[in-house]
Amino acid sequence: MRRLVKPASGDASRFPVFYTVIGGITASVGLELFLHPHDMIAGGVTGISRLMSLYTQEHFGLLLFVLNLPLMLLYSLSTHKPMLLRALPGLFAFSGSAIILSPFPAVSGHPVVCALGGGICIGLGAVLAARHGGLLDSLGLNESDDGRPSTLLLTHRKIPLIQIVMLCNGLLLITAGFVLGWEPALYSALSCLAAYETTRLMFTGLTRMVCVVSKKQQTIEDAIYRRLRIHSTPVVDSAQIEGKIKSESEDKKEQMVIVYSVHLLDLQRFKAVIQMADPQAEIMYMKRWKA
Template sequence: MKSASGDASRFPVFYTVIGGITASVGLELFLHPHDMIAGGVTGISRLVSLYTQEHFGLLLFVLNLPLMLLYSLSTHKPMLLRALPGLFAFSGSAIILSPFPAVSGHPVVCALGGGICIGLGAGLAARHGGLLDSLGLNESDDGRPSALFLTQRKIPLIQIVMLCNGLLLMTAGFVLGWEPALYSALSCLAAYETTRLMFTGLTRMVCVISNNQQTVEDALYRRLRIQRMSVGSPVQNLNEIKKDLVDEKTEKTIVYHVHLLDLQRFKAIIQMTDPQAEMYTLKKE
């Protein structure tokens, strides 16, 4: 009988769809009723929709699609196929939710709430191989190139994203007014910090004792894109981590940093790869 956690780990599309719906809730129920915008292509789509009267959800899909195709070709990975379900859910649920009123009449509450929803949705999708916004606030191992070459100079993509978002917020200030633009900046900051927290801020150290170390390492990297900790880690030296384990098991121990959202998938992959493996969850120091 297969475990529920094992089944869930095989369907990352489910999480990208949930991420798309969560992000659209942040837009349509928090930001857009107060004339706030998000960053990236999502914000560009909103400004274009205000002038063309085309539906935001449709523009969101149309403007994201060519950039995602470009990234897929440049990285030689099937990123587009993994991103499409989340993008469909993002744009489709935005169309469905657009007639609904704002959750709150307080712009600060909506700016923070919308940013948190967008950050949660973008982070959830990115952690499972999706991408909601081709110039979004989230970063994924497989989603986008880390840098672009412009005029013989390598420029980190995060700098380009920040520049684009800055210009977008300035444009929003002229078009929508400076007060909504300032609230939009607050929302972008909340989204960025929420996404960063989902990637780096909620982790556990897990010791895996296995006779098939290489097989386990390959499976975890292929499925979760995580690698074992190396000796001299700034968190804690591996010798200190292993000192409480039985001596004869020390050489069979692999130590990982695992995000809480990936913990059940991590355990399911270990059990499928090596049913005899032992796992110990340690607290971070």
């Protein structure tokens, strides 16, 4: 194990709006410089906005903002959380940068390269926004405790939202096949798959096991769950892991060791929350990455 350096007071992780804006710009790069020049579409409201823009002659970025706004408001009301205010900066950046980038040509003339590159950019942008409280697409590929509800109540029956998203994306790709042609629709499906796999990898594939040694166990657990929605593993006494954590004094034996699985993108925020909850806490992590 190695001890983590305690975060400075000016840690960049305290400015989540910055990351949601960068996420919005990254996603729009995937759309305007990879997908749209080859008549490909993304999933969710983003793809619906693209198809509508082709028929109404309205700008894609404007439709993207207008269609996402009421759904985000609905989710904010249903979850009783101020999600809309946190999502607006990323949505503004997403739609605004799409307007700015629309005149630029495609990065590559090969549709497979653009399908994969566009999907990866969209996935990265969605994760950057969602990890910091934002949401780029109301029917996006990612799920977040602070964003969309996990289920919707339809006909007196709760239906997992992921199933509704997959159904909507399937119907959207079929519609794109009739409107844009089946070859662009197939490349669009490849792009959606790349975006989904990128999102899944970034959400679940880059985590570290982190140990927190502190006397304020409950305070830290409450703060971490409130800010990051991360649950700890069962707490053990530090005396049980003396071979892994070297105590500097006998007083350490009165402390508790709390073990967390923390995503790489949340590591700086995790350290900042621990520092605020208990400045005397020690933070250590295992060298091995969890795949």
